Amino acid sequence: MKNRLLKSIILGVVVMGLAWACQPPDELPIIPKISYNRVEFFDQAAGSDSLVLYINFEDGDGDIGLRSTEDSYPYHPFNYIIDADRRLVYFGETDYKLPFYSVPLVVSGGQFRPLEKEKLFSETDTRRPFNCEQYEVIKFNLDNTGTNTEIDTFFIQKNPNNNNIYVDFYRKVNGNYEFLDWASVFSTTGCGTNFNARFPIFDTDNLGKSLSGTLRYSMLSAGFGIVLKKDTFKLKVYIKDRALHDSNVIESPDLTLDNITLN
Structure with a gap:
């Protein structure tokens, strides 16, 4: 039942592109910290559009990232x-x-x-x-x-610990921001996709060492242009490390697809 419902929606699956730079910062806290960098939108003539989020991160013991195959406790679904x-x-x-x-x-x-x-x-x-x-x-x-x-x-x-990056969308309606539930946009049973997902371990050799850099997270969907259109929206984001520490929550500034489109 679930698979048929998933195939009936037009939202694309969430995928990730990752880029990072590792530096040896001194005495960073072991709880990850992130800051907003930018968002870019790529309007594809055919196929799913791409909304790309860049966030800066730092983590004192480098225990961030989950393998796609890690579904055992405490990362079980x-x-x-x-x-x-x-x-x-x-x-x-x-x-x-x-x-x-x-x-x-x-x-x-x-x-x-x-x-x-x-x-x-x-x-x-x-x-x-x-x-x-x-x-x-x-x-x-x-x-x-x-x-x-x-x-x-x-x-x-x-289980929220099954993912390690969490992205919520908020759309401005009559001057107020309202949560945009992507899982229910094209599905009455909530069987669509949201944009919580995983980024992998950057480098197993760096586990236990301080890390900082920039994370590039690409979200694909045929629904961005349909749902957001000319609307103003913003993102709220946080990440989680392997020890299940939540980072701080960051917010993007007000965004429109027109203002962040690169092609």
């Missing part, structure tokens, strides 16, 4: 939701005992093993009709042979 009787919560089923709890689980041979103690998720049943924010369609092995599998739709809580 989501937590499962269980009920008060520790039963997994499925889409469409109602026979559950409140409250609900959130817990990261490993599924192996049909057994679910928690990776940490569950945390209270909700005292009430907050489930809505199918949407990509609350549900995940999962195929897993019931045994260790790889042949006995089951597909089901689970109630989940997305």
Whole structure:
């Protein structure tokens, strides 16, 4: 269900281009710090347009970046939701005992093993009709042979630590900025894409060493020109290091596509 919905929207997938310069600054804090550099827009005649964000960064121990294959705890995509009787919560089923709890689980041979103690998720049943924010369609092995599998739709809580760069768009409407939810722009079930993603480890040899430089993050979408048009908008951005420290949040100045277009 989810894959069909994803294919129905016109937003392109998020991709990244990265450029950095490493320097040996002295006594930088281990919590990453960022500052705004600039935003550029490339209007493509065919295909997805490109909005390119440049941010300056510094980090005292250089532990920034995630490999694309790192999906194990604590960088896993989501937590499962269980009920008060520790039963997994499925889409469409109602026979559950409140409250609900959130817990990261490993599924192996049909057994679910928690990776940490569950945390209270909700005292009430907050489930809505199918949407990509609350549900995940999962195929897993019931045994260790790889042949006995089951597909089901689970109630989940997305893990923010699965990404390390977070970009929110705000559009000015009647003089006030309003959050622009890209995941819902072309999808009534929130199954579009947003622009939170990953940048990779710059250099494994620099892990544990101070780093500073400029990060170039390219976002592709056929929807920029359609949704933003002549509007004024701005971005709010922060990054996260491997130790799960959040950087400061930065804001761009007021932007329009016309003012930042390079071609």
